[in-house]
Amino acid sequence: MEQDWIYFDANASEPARPAALEALARAGAVTGNPSSVHRAGRQARAVLESARERLAALFGARAENCVMTSGGTEANLLAVAALGGGRRVLASAVEHDAVRAAAVAESIPVDGNGVVLLDVLGRMLAEPDARPALVCLMLANNEVGTIQPVAEAARLCRSHGALLHVDAVQAAGRIAVDLRALGADSLAISGHKFGGVKGAGALLLAGEATRTLTPVMAGGGQEMGRRGGTPALPAIAAMAEAAAEAVGALAAGNAASEMAGWRDAIEAAAVAVGAVACGAAAPRLPNTLSLALPGRAAQTQLIALDLAGFGVSAGSACSSGKVARSHVLEAMGLGPLAGEAIRVSLPWTTREEDVTRFIDAYRAMAARLPARRVTLEETGA
Incomplete structure (x- = not known):
């Protein structure tokens, strides 16, 4: 350019961070498939699990509940399709199209600054005879940058037996993002949004979501049966490196x-x-x-x-x-x-x-x- x-x-x-590109090159030189049991496979598996552990620690999840995906869109789709089964889906009126296209959802209105109206959400969740809900609320809006009151929404959800999915694609690496602190059941991130390379994202899980998540792509049973397909190891390694650098800069x-x-x-x-x-x-x-x-x-x-x-x-x-x-x-x-x-x-x-x-x-x-x-x-x- x-x-x-x-x-x-x-x-x-x-823009990709230099440290992420270095991690990309190192992982790209690893020949094995993480699912293979021989030495090359174990070497690849070590790269994958190291990235998983780093991402989980940075964003407040357990490593076994960090599911690698191809990016934020797939992470959102996986959450909505798997967790929304049999539930009403409620989504804020300003959600990204990756969420809006994943399910037919009832719209939660926002105010003139794009902040979700929690009182309306509370009334929607309290509707008599309504099925339990999956609420989708992005942490930060991709167009205007508005930060949503996710922790408050999570408390509302818990009081009404609802699950909460958070699209944190724009927030991760730019503000503090912690799945446990937010109280969400699932959270989506995408590596290239904080200086990784395109092709890797993750869905972080907590609570009931860890037990009920079913794969959209069954494949060969990778990611503990939650997402099939050989993982994009170089992009995943770059994502973990970029996340560490971005979160470290925030902490400074x-x-x-x-x-x-x-x-x-x-x-x-x-x-x-x-x-x-x-x-x-x-x-x-x-x-x-x-x-x-x-x-x-x-x-x-x-x-x-x-x-x-x-x-x-x-x-x-x-x-x-x-x-x-x-x-x-x-x-x-x-x-x-x-x-x-x-x-x-x-x-x-x-x-x-x-x-x-x-x-x-x-x-x-x-x-x-x-x-x-x-x-x-x-x-x-």
Whole structure:
């Protein structure tokens, strides 16, 4: 990638950490299959189990309850499909599509900052004659960075006999994530979101989930019968190494506060030229902000910033040449802004000079792009 082109799309995928790439290479040189009983197989098994133990320790689970997957999407699918059987599935209105597509779910509304309404969840769980529920609540939103009150939701779930699955894909490595402390029954992570490489994730289990999880892919009985298929050993080793480095940086206490300072500087500059910071009144990930520029389509902003040397993403998905409105921002009640927001997500490689350059580029873009007319249909009039 060009040296003067700056990547601010970490929530899509973080740049790989050098230590993770070194672990990838070491594990890639291991020939054996972890399921083989000979020396090469035992060597591969040692790499796999070492990674499992490290990940479990870092995220508050027992090693035997850390199930390796191909990524966050599979981890979410496995949890919802296996734990939701026979249960009502309740999911927040701002869940990632990986959860939304896994089951037909009843939607739990959120407030204007994207925070789930716990009183409504409590009423949904208390409905008379309702089946026991599986509640899906992401720890941090991928578009606006909002951090959810998961521990409080877990207490509600326990009082009503419900299970709680947490999508922690965006949170892991950016804020403290501990399965036991959260009180969840399952938790999904993905290696490339915190500086590993693509192709590895994990589902961490606790409580009833450890006994009731059934595989979506039965395969050859790997992962103690919970997920079939030969594990992607190099990607798994890289994931464990990246997790250790990311969590270690958080524990040191400097990384998150510095990142949050850069996020806030971008936000202040953008708001000063007319942007709306979506979800800014709620606790957020230190690296994530959603900026809506009224009257300017998200896709137009993306192209302008790309030409200016910055890679960011939209709060909406692009399909067949059309920009769809963000279901997250719509659930937050932001109306036309749902199609006018971009996501800036700072990677671990961010430098202060990158932030300064981005602020200059954003100001220039906001001044240059003409605001389009809003239709009566968009206003709801």
